[in-house]
Amino acid sequence: MARVGRRPSAELAAQMAACYRADTDALELGRPDHEPLASQTMEAIIDYIAVLVASGHAYAADGDVYFRVRSDPGYGSLSHRRLDDMDQGEGVEGAERKEDPLDFALWKARKEGEDTSWDSPWGRGRPGWHIECSAMAEQLLGIGFDIHGGGSDLVFPHHENEAAQTRAARGSELARLWMHNGMIQLTGEKMAKSLGNIAPLHEVLERHGRDAVVMYLISGHYRQPLAFSEAELQAAERSVYRIRDALRRLRADRPSPPELRRHAEAFFDALANDFNTPAAREALFNWIREANSRDDDVGDADLREMLAVLGFERLAPLGSAQDLAVSDPEAIDLLAQREQARERRDFPEADRLRAALLARGYEIRDGPHGSELIPAER
Numbered sequence: 001m002a003r004v005g006r007r008p009s010a011e012l013a014a015q016m017a018a019c020y021r022a023d024t025d026a027l028e029l030g031r032p033d034h035e036p037l038a039s040q041t042m043e044a045i046i047d048y049i050a051v052l053v054a055s056g057h058a059y060a061a062d063g064d065v066y067f068r069v070r071s072d073p074g075y076g077s078l079s080h081r082r083l084d085d086m087d088q089g090e091g092v093e094g095a096e097r098k099e100d101p102l103d104f105a106l107w108k109a110r111k112e113g114e115d116t117s118w119d120s121p122w123g124r125g126r127p128g129w130h131i132e133c134s135a136m137a138e139q140l141l142g143i144g145f146d147i148h149g150g151g152s153d154l155v156f157p158h159h160e161n162e163a164a165q166t167r168a169a170r171g172s173e174l175a176r177l178w179m180h181n182g183m184i185q186l187t188g189e190k191m192a193k194s195l196g197n198i199a200p201l202h203e204v205l206e207r208h209g210r211d212a213v214v215m216y217l218i219s220g221h222y223r224q225p226l227a228f229s230e231a232e233l234q235a236a237e238r239s240v241y242r243i244r245d246a247l248r249r250l251r252a253d254r255p256s257p258p259e260l261r262r263h264a265e266a267f268f269d270a271l272a273n274d275f276n277t278p279a280a281r282e283a284l285f286n287w288i289r290e291a292n293s294r295d296d297d298v299g300d301a302d303l304r305e306m307l308a309v310l311g312f313e314r315l316a317p318l319g320s321a322q323d324l325a326v327s328d329p330e331a332i333d334l335l336a337q338r339e340q341a342r343e344r345r346d347f348p349e350a351d352r353l354r355a356a357l358l359a360r361g362y363e364i365r366d367g368p369h370g371s372e373l374i375p376a377e378r
């Protein structure tokens, strides 16, 4: 339904937060311990700005407050940019009130038509988005916490400005380590609403399932951009299928042969080396390949240990004939008919029954202990 007029900003914010939770829940990422809101941290944000103004790192101008970038000698140390190559992305807005075009907004005076504003020593208005993060992070974690994360698109100006504000106000660094993940790219281009090439996460999850999406995400290194295509997602689906097929053949809850341990060690070494998930994934499939090539019964312990680290602890073996007898007795009946057709050497009929099973979504595996059904690869 089309909406006429502008939606209240609080309603829009609540809706976006709900979408974020729904998507991350579907990916089974778990919930953060805290989910702070800028609108509920306003006192701390205003105090923070006041400290910056009092120390000369910021100045008020016509109800706005700006950070004096050249007052921070460490500015640029995060994004490694030269001062003169920097553009705060604030456009012409407030340009005439800035002492220096490099300066960025800490507080913006309320404008006509804005539905949300707060009182401050500089008049009614709202905070800039960089100062919100410095204040919220400090309130929950203190100064000098271990890791600050975010997308690579936030290095500049957002994180550079967060770091500068905290250095200027508190005299020490906000975080010891800043980690940035690469963006998902569609055929070499950035996904963007304006380009019309967006694939919403919930649609991708519906099409390919959570496990395939997680498998796809770990196929690249987190720091690098990741190409998005249907073919990549389908490849990830096949990878999940191969693991489930391996689990079907392995002995559940048994130790794995020590000869296979080197692959599991390579897996954990790769993850210990800056989360090198592509290398870890390769080691996992090397383990599976070697396990599949052995004649003896191989226990699944190593594989289960690796899968748990990647968030695949609940991955189930491909369905066994016993499972199917409960869930799809007709399929078991068709399989028995095919066995009988083969016994009387009626191969056209046996082939017809194989095709009928495939149409129902099953493949036949003929093995030394008879034939069994496994779900067909999509």
Ligand SMILES: [Zn+2]
Pocket: 133, 158, 162
């Ligand atoms: Zn932030």
